[in-house]
Amino acid sequence: MESYYILIVAVLFILAISDLVVGVSNDAVNFLNSAIGSKVAPFKYIILIAAVGVLAGTVFSNGMMEVARKGIFHPDMFGFDEIMIIFLAVMITDVLLLDFFNTVGLPTSTTVSIVFELLGSAVAVSLYKISKIGTGSGDLSAYINTSRAGLIIGGIFISVIIAFTVGLVIQWLVRLAFSFKLKRTYKIWGGLWGGFSITIILYFLLIKGANGSVLITDKALEFIKNYTSLIILVSFVFFSLLFQILLRYTRLNVLRITVLVGTFALAMAFAGNDLVNFIGVPLAGFESFKAFSASGASDPNGFLMEALKEPVKTPVYFLIGAGLIMVATLRFSKKAKSVVSTTIDLSRQTEGYERFTSSVIARFFVRRTVNATKFVKKVSPNRVISFVRSRFDENVSDSKDQKVAFDLVRASVNLVVASILIAFGTSLKLPLSTTYVTFMVAMGTSLADGAWGRESAVYRITGVLTVIGGWFFTAFSAFIASFILATLIYFGRLPVIIALIAISIFIIFRTHALHKKREAKAEKKINPLAPESIEILKSCNQEVRKLLVRTSKVLFLTYSGFANEKLKDLKSNKKEAKKLRKDVQEIRDDLPGYLKKFKESEIEAGHYYVQLVDHLKETSNSLYHIVTPAYNHVDNNHPLDHEQSEELKVFNEQLNDFFNYALNLLQKGIFDEDDELKDRRDSLIDLINSIIFNRIKILKKKRKGVKVSMTYIEMLSETKILILNIVQVLKTNKQLNETFLEPGSYAIKEKVR
Numbered sequence: 001m002e003s004y005y006i007l008i009v010a011v012l013f014i015l016a017i018s019d020l021v022v023g024v025s026n027d028a029v030n031f032l033n034s035a036i037g038s039k040v041a042p043f044k045y046i047i048l049i050a051a052v053g054v055l056a057g058t059v060f061s062n063g064m065m066e067v068a069r070k071g072i073f074h075p076d077m078f079g080f081d082e083i084m085i086i087f088l089a090v091m092i093t094d095v096l097l098l099d100f101f102n103t104v105g106l107p108t109s110t111t112v113s114i115v116f117e118l119l120g121s122a123v124a125v126s127l128y129k130i131s132k133i134g135t136g137s138g139d140l141s142a143y144i145n146t147s148r149a150g151l152i153i154g155g156i157f158i159s160v161i162i163a164f165t166v167g168l169v170i171q172w173l174v175r176l177a178f179s180f181k182l183k184r185t186y187k188i189w190g191g192l193w194g195g196f197s198i199t200i201i202l203y204f205l206l207i208k209g210a211n212g213s214v215l216i217t218d219k220a221l222e223f224i225k226n227y228t229s230l231i232i233l234v235s236f237v238f239f240s241l242l243f244q245i246l247l248r249y250t251r252l253n254v255l256r257i258t259v260l261v262g263t264f265a266l267a268m269a270f271a272g273n274d275l276v277n278f279i280g281v282p283l284a285g286f287e288s289f290k291a292f293s294a295s296g297a298s299d300p301n302g303f304l305m306e307a308l309k310e311p312v313k314t315p316v317y318f319l320i321g322a323g324l325i326m327v328a329t330l331r332f333s334k335k336a337k338s339v340v341s342t343t344i345d346l347s348r349q350t351e352g353y354e355r356f357t358s359s360v361i362a363r364f365f366v367r368r369t370v371n372a373t374k375f376v377k378k379v380s381p382n383r384v385i386s387f388v389r390s391r392f393d394e395n396v397s398d399s400k401d402q403k404v405a406f407d408l409v410r411a412s413v414n415l416v417v418a419s420i421l422i423a424f425g426t427s428l429k430l431p432l433s434t435t436y437v438t439f440m441v442a443m444g445t446s447l448a449d450g451a452w453g454r455e456s457a458v459y460r461i462t463g464v465l466t467v468i469g470g471w472f473f474t475a476f477s478a479f480i481a482s483f484i485l486a487t488l489i490y491f492g493r494l495p496v497i498i499a500l501i502a503i504s505i506f507i508i509f510r511t512h513a514l515h516k517k518r519e520a521k522a523e524k525k526i527n528p529l530a531p532e533s534i535e536i537l538k539s540c541n542q543e544v545r546k547l548l549v550r551t552s553k554v555l556f557l558t559y560s561g562f563a564n565e566k567l568k569d570l571k572s573n574k575k576e577a578k579k580l581r582k583d584v585q586e587i588r589d590d591l592p593g594y595l596k597k598f599k600e601s602e603i604e605a606g607h608y609y610v611q612l613v614d615h616l617k618e619t620s621n622s623l624y625h626i627v628t629p630a631y632n633h634v635d636n637n638h639p640l641d642h643e644q645s646e647e648l649k650v651f652n653e654q655l656n657d658f659f660n661y662a663l664n665l666l667q668k669g670i671f672d673e674d675d676e677l678k679d680r681r682d683s684l685i686d687l688i689n690s691i692i693f694n695r696i697k698i699l700k701k702k703r704k705g706v707k708v709s710m711t712y713i714e715m716l717s718e719t720k721i722l723i724l725n726i727v728q729v730l731k732t733n734k735q736l737n738e739t740f741l742e743p744g745s746y747a748i749k750e751k752v753r
Contacts, residue, residue: 057271195240262415
């Protein structure tokens, strides 16, 4: 029997390592988004600073470990066997749930997941205990720590509102002081803001966080508590004067220091608050096993886990080991970068491709906000309105770096406010969700900073609502999944445990492959932040060739699949056409970022680039409207008329030859043979008109086959539009290239060296 529980403990620790990896991949957004979004330093240095913060934070997390042991349920009401079932169900659920969110690139809460997983599995086991005893379900409160669980859950969700509001207010005030003209205001407020920021961070991380550390002695704690006010005052004066001197006599950027220290602080607060989410349950399981083994008890169900009510003293080597795994994950996890990009996209100052679409709720919020803004303008003095508008006018920004999602002022506010809220929650031993806090702070500062303009607000709000909806999904799915897994383990024991572990490994490998495929696709996209317009041109040539190849393939397979009634092929073609249309739409949404790279002397090239993207969009739309009627016709089991099958076969072959010729022109980089291309175009259009004309004659003669006739006409009419746009794509691509290249070649002109 003992070997069975040793196996469970071993599985718990293996799952803990996996949970650390997927958990940190999810939570990296909490402390990396501000530094990465503001480009405060090279990525490797940001990771290094965050890594040091994580390692430091692990030794401050000891007090939080009580949540996994007795924060959600009463451990003395459960036997050793039942406790191990609860913990195992929690860990399996947590790994799978967090891995799912990392794969889709949405930040979720490791705190919410662990709390609701503990709640779900504990409720499941409690209900089975109650059913055995024969009492009513009202006795559930004897097993579940409802008051503490309610406090934790309430604190988590209230923190969402508080974080958003505080972030909005602080950012508005700080921006009012700094404005976007940082060169003028930086020397006035930089030292004061830097001193305040560092002092606040120091107070909450050292003074408030010291209570949970295993390294700080009782004497040091007493000294800190007795001289708190003096420490704060001295720190504020010292750092404010130091930064003001640095501003005056050096070129050192105080805001950069603030952001880097804030990154360290938030990483430290994250580790101190969230480490319990990853290793708290396995450590509690290990402590339970040690208590059971030491007792000499023979009945694992009869041995109640009163030992878990004792104060927690986690060995330092466990904490440091967990910290090292977290650091390695930060360095190597690609999923962490995906989650970070979601928050940065929703908070960036610039316009461009929006990952999320508009929604009814978002449009309602924007409409009401616009009306409220108009009302405020009416009742406010013009002088006040003009002053505030001048402070928030980003068009006069000193920063010309288009690679930056937001400036250092907003980055520092994000970090300072989030650090304060998280560290304060940790000091109260409330497992606040670092994801919720940092995300909502970032959204609040974005709104205050005017990042959600009329052009992007509906998409950004939809994104925020999607992420928040994911949080509620986290809570619901964590509870249900852990409830089900606890039930399966409770009744199935070892065979079920082995099966669940095998399924978990399979799912994680599948999601890893899916994420890798998505990342490979993202890397092939045109980069809107390319350093020079010539880089956009090179990427554009590659993208045009790739899109034409995809279009040609889908078109050929659609006509052949339609003629042979291959529904599976048509379904695949429809999916590919939809994906191609989405890819082109992303390029079109990123137009502002591309156009900013063209110089004043390259306005003509920018004009051709806009035309080219428009023609590509029309081509992708036509392709989708060719595939869709073909798929619908076959899917609805409508009959085909084979009288024109040979005619359509000849047309499909000529259409394929047309694309091959066009692609050959692009491949060779020869742009003076377009007369031949136009002749081929005209020949195809004549053939299309002939087929449509014959189709009308057949329809008039037979007076039947209406469905197939309309499908033919719809497909061929859209194909005609597609062919015309293909020629325009090549023509515009030629004009675009000739503004940069020597005619007839890919030799770059002198002017773009």
